[in-house]
Amino acid sequence: MVGTLGGMALAAAFRGSPALAAERPNIVYIMTDDHAAHALSCYGSRVNKTPNLDRIAAEGMRFEHCFVTNSLCGPSRATLLTGKYSHANGFRQNGDRFDGTQVTFPKLLQKAGYQTAVIGKWHLESDPTGFDHWCILPGQGAYHDPVFIEAGGRKKHQGYVTDLITDFAIEWLRRRDKARPFCLLYHHKAPHRNWQPDAKHAKLYEDAEIPEPETLRDDWATRSSAARNSQMTVAKHLTPGDLKKPIPPGLTPEQELKWRYQRYMQDYLRCVASVDDNVGRFLDFLDKEGLAETTLVVYTSDNGFFLGDHGWFDKRFMYEESLRVPLLVRYPKLIKAGTTSDRLVINCDYAPTFLDLAGVEPPADLHGRSLRPLLEGKPPADWRKSLYYHYYEFPGPHAVQRHYGVRTATHKLIHYYHIGEWELFDLQKDPRELRNVYADPAYAGVVAAMKAELDRLRRELKVPEDAAPQPRRSAQKGK
Numbered sequence: 001m002v003g004t005l006g007g008m009a010l011a012a013a014f015r016g017s018p019a020l021a022a023e024r025p026n027i028v029y030i031m032t033d034d035h036a037a038h039a040l041s042c043y044g045s046r047v048n049k050t051p052n053l054d055r056i057a058a059e060g061m062r063f064e065h066c067f068v069t070n071s072l073c074g075p076s077r078a079t080l081l082t083g084k085y086s087h088a089n090g091f092r093q094n095g096d097r098f099d100g101t102q103v104t105f106p107k108l109l110q111k112a113g114y115q116t117a118v119i120g121k122w123h124l125e126s127d128p129t130g131f132d133h134w135c136i137l138p139g140q141g142a143y144h145d146p147v148f149i150e151a152g153g154r155k156k157h158q159g160y161v162t163d164l165i166t167d168f169a170i171e172w173l174r175r176r177d178k179a180r181p182f183c184l185l186y187h188h189k190a191p192h193r194n195w196q197p198d199a200k201h202a203k204l205y206e207d208a209e210i211p212e213p214e215t216l217r218d219d220w221a222t223r224s225s226a227a228r229n230s231q232m233t234v235a236k237h238l239t240p241g242d243l244k245k246p247i248p249p250g251l252t253p254e255q256e257l258k259w260r261y262q263r264y265m266q267d268y269l270r271c272v273a274s275v276d277d278n279v280g281r282f283l284d285f286l287d288k289e290g291l292a293e294t295t296l297v298v299y300t301s302d303n304g305f306f307l308g309d310h311g312w313f314d315k316r317f318m319y320e321e322s323l324r325v326p327l328l329v330r331y332p333k334l335i336k337a338g339t340t341s342d343r344l345v346i347n348c349d350y351a352p353t354f355l356d357l358a359g360v361e362p363p364a365d366l367h368g369r370s371l372r373p374l375l376e377g378k379p380p381a382d383w384r385k386s387l388y389y390h391y392y393e394f395p396g397p398h399a400v401q402r403h404y405g406v407r408t409a410t411h412k413l414i415h416y417y418h419i420g421e422w423e424l425f426d427l428q429k430d431p432r433e434l435r436n437v438y439a440d441p442a443y444a445g446v447v448a449a450m451k452a453e454l455d456r457l458r459r460e461l462k463v464p465e466d467a468a469p470q471p472r473r474s475a476q477k478g479k
């Protein structure tokens with residue numbers, strides 16, 4: 001009882017005292033949609049430059065090995081909010097409806113005296129809960145003159161979506177209560193398909209030849225039938241709406257592949273360039289407001305993306321380009337500028353990190369772990385050595401079979417459990433994941449060890465058996 005009263009008094013003190021509030025960080029979580037790590041120059045991109053995003057890395061920490069636990073828009077967002085895997089938060093695939101009555105980190109921060117907002121892409125079907133203010137795109141939203149939904153209703157706005165989301169984020173910060181800390185989820189739609197650039201970047205890369213990835217002509221030999229039967233190739237599955245220009249007549253198949261790749265990447269990277277400009281504008285605003293020192297700034301994406309890698313666009317697979325996301329974190333009070341971490345980090349870790357830094361005890365049932373010791377440059381000896389992944393959306397767009405798997409620092413085991421196929425990759429010898437060595441007798445010991453680790457993780461996370469694919473619930477139109 002005394003503890004409870006003490007806690008209440010403390011919460012009241014936090015709410016009322018600017019001095020105490022100043023000790024807790026403001027939180028800005030910037031998430032883009034489908035921005036692959038290999039399309040940021042601070043991650044060694046061969047295809048573009050992102051000077052403003054690189055600034056976050058230069059002034060903070062860059063994570064080399066940050067992964068999502070289900071590489072898809074909606075599920076990744078549900079995991080961000082809950083700190084839990086899809087099977088535990090109930091949002092397994094796009095078209096599911098997020099149960100907004102469950103515990104989320106914004107709700108806990110709100111209770112602890114934070115002012116909270118989410119602005120931009122939401123994609124969870126139900127209305128946001130736990131936010132003092134929300135202004136979201138319906139579903140995927142539009143690139144040009146988009147409609148936004150707020151608690152008060154829907155309104156169409158003139159302009160380009162990446163500019164508008166940034167304008168709204170800055171506006172909300174201008175109106176904030178300066179006596180209390182804030183948590184802002186600033187979520188871009190870009191660079192999601194179908195990659196519509198703004199006028200400012202419309203001619204970027206027009207005369208450039210964007211370097212092709214080594215695996216653009218992958219034939220998926222040795223990989224599972226799941227890889228061969230998926231439908232996300234640059235060569236065949238980009239639609240006229242994606243390409244936006246007629247295919248020049250008379251091209252050989254090889255010439256057409258080259259043309260399609262350039263066309264895809266030009267528009268993708270133009271959308272990324274606008275994100276980079278706008279994040280720069282946002283960082284400048286934090287500087288001008290004197291918030292740079294007291295605000296934790298996170299930049300990441302909801303999933304990775306194939307940029308022609310393995311011949312594909314899109315995500316979903318547990319392969320590196322889709323599994324891995326950029327993670328840049330700046331908070332000068334805690335993080336030494338220009339540092340990196342090579343530890344295995346997952347998107348379940350965000351919620352416990354934000355709660356930890358805000359001085360709020362994280363619920364015991366979260367699947368992630370606070371990144372604070374990594375940010376401080378003191379990784380604990382018992383930091384995770386493996387991570388679990390689970391993708392559910394089959395049948396569904398791009399026809400990627402359901403699969404789960406485990407990744408360690410050196411190997412990856414994937415089980416396509418409804419078709420009974422396995423893949424094992426030796427990430428040290430084969431970082432591009434071109435040789436499935438599951439059936440190679442030399443790897444029998446690794447297979448056994450990885451299967452044991454996979455079983456251990458599934459038990460620990462209480463992952464239920466996924467009996468049979470259910471027909472995909474159609475996404476609500478217009479919301």
Ligand SMILES: [Ca+2]
Nearest residue numbers: 033034073302
């Ligand atoms: Ca996405």
